[in-house]
Amino acid sequence: MSNFGFLDLRLVNAYDVAFREARSAVGASALMASARECATVAEAVGDCTLVVGTASPGHRDPQTPLRRLERGARLMKQHAAASKLGIALLFGSEKFGLSNEDLSYCHWLMRIPTRGEHESMNLGQAVAVCLYELARDGRAPDKKQKAIHTADGASVDRIADTFNDILNRSGYTNPKTAASTELKVRRMVRRLGLSEKDAGMWLGMLRQIRWKVDRGE
Amino acid sequence: MSNFGFLDLRLVNAYDVAFREARSAVGASALMASARECATVAEAVGDCTLVVGTASPGHRDPQTPLRRLERGARLMKQHAAASKLGIALLFGSEKFGLSNEDLSYCHWLMRIPTRGEHESMNLGQAVAVCLYELARDGRAPDKKQKAIHTADGASVDRIADTFNDILNRSGYTNPKTAASTELKVRRMVRRLGLSEKDAGMWLGMLRQIRWKVDRGE
Numbered sequence: 001m002s003n004f005g006f007l008d009l010r011l012v013n014a015y016d017v018a019f020r021e022a023r024s025a026v027g028a029s030a031l032m033a034s035a036r037e038c039a040t041v042a043e044a045v046g047d048c049t050l051v052v053g054t055a056s057p058g059h060r061d062p063q064t065p066l067r068r069l070e071r072g073a074r075l076m077k078q079h080a081a082a083s084k085l086g087i088a089l090l091f092g093s094e095k096f097g098l099s100n101e102d103l104s105y106c107h108w109l110m111r112i113p114t115r116g117e118h119e120s121m122n123l124g125q126a127v128a129v130c131l132y133e134l135a136r137d138g139r140a141p142d143k144k145q146k147a148i149h150t151a152d153g154a155s156v157d158r159i160a161d162t163f164n165d166i167l168n169r170s171g172y173t174n175p176k177t178a179a180s181t182e183l184k185v186r187r188m189v190r191r192l193g194l195s196e197k198d199a200g201m202w203l204g205m206l207r208q209i210r211w212k213v214d215r216g217e
Numbered sequence: 218m219s220n221f222g223f224l225d226l227r228l229v230n231a232y233d234v235a236f237r238e239a240r241s242a243v244g245a246s247a248l249m250a251s252a253r254e255c256a257t258v259a260e261a262v263g264d265c266t267l268v269v270g271t272a273s274p275g276h277r278d279p280q281t282p283l284r285r286l287e288r289g290a291r292l293m294k295q296h297a298a299a300s301k302l303g304i305a306l307l308f309g310s311e312k313f314g315l316s317n318e319d320l321s322y323c324h325w326l327m328r329i330p331t332r333g334e335h336e337s338m339n340l341g342q343a344v345a346v347c348l349y350e351l352a353r354d355g356r357a358p359d360k361k362q363k364a365i366h367t368a369d370g371a372s373v374d375r376i377a378d379t380f381n382d383i384l385n386r387s388g389y390t391n392p393k394t395a396a397s398t399e400l401k402v403r404r405m406v407r408r409l410g411l412s413e414k415d416a417g418m419w420l421g422m423l424r425q426i427r428w429k430v431d432r433g434e
Contacts (some may be wrong), residue, residue, distance in 0.1 A: 004331060113354070114220040115221070118220050121268075122341065122345070124341065125341055129349045132346045137287065138351075175332065
């Protein structure tokens, strides 16, 4: 929850031992410390204007609209933008899901699109996936990165020349077709799209190889 | 993994005890049974044409392009559509993430957009979120639902009429402004957007109330 910026956790009828242990654990987050224990779902969602339940894959309930997560999250965000009051996302236990009574508090349901073969999903993973979709921003730009400077043509040519030298001196190049081989190599090297830094490194290595090849002649 | 349709798990240097236990557990999936153990990352990704690493939120490496999950997943899908060979998504251990050596096998990195306050994320949840994004389909329609038949105008009017009757007989309606009150009630009832079935139920209840009010006159 905290990873995706959702900080208001409410637990209905929490399993005491596990909850207290988690709460008092070393490094327990502020979120756990401020989590509210409620006796009923009604109490937990009392201040919310929209309650969306999460349905397990096998869920069948023709009464309540069931939406795929992608679309449901969009509707939740629209509601959140229009309303100052809270929105609740309600999860059932991993084993039993939401009861019929729980469902009666839900305006509609959302399901994570998963393979039909599976009847359920790990609860922690289901929560993470739902909150990720709510926090998701398809139009957000990537973080600015240190620009990677591409090697200029002269550097690329120095590499190609050196490599051609080596091929020549190694007897790889057929003198009759040397010109076309050299062109081919030049194009190959260009296609590598080397960065400035990498180009320098390659040139150094190739020069060393050429020196070695020269000594062997 | 299996929830989202990804069935090819490869483990590098797996923690033996935990892995064997999971594999031999009752109800272990076919996925676990067919998981391949590899000695090195090189072996695990040897048949892949694209290897994408996952970076922890605190990751800093100006050399390797780092993309937000939303965009990275799009690029991976484009690559998958163009290539017949495999694509690997590489996760490090929850504690240490990917090592520099692991990173050297990655064409680029992806990060899950999370709050800056967090240095890491639960591994199982991170995997679920990444695979969800890869399987995600923003344009998929919701599953066909049993159509909810909306009550027709006549039923709505019967309800409004009955309710107006009750208000009249209860002394709520001021005779001087009765016409405008009746209109207001009619609009209110229409805004309820009742289903056919619910409308029948409401009408039954209101008729009962009217009968009671009549008897009290």
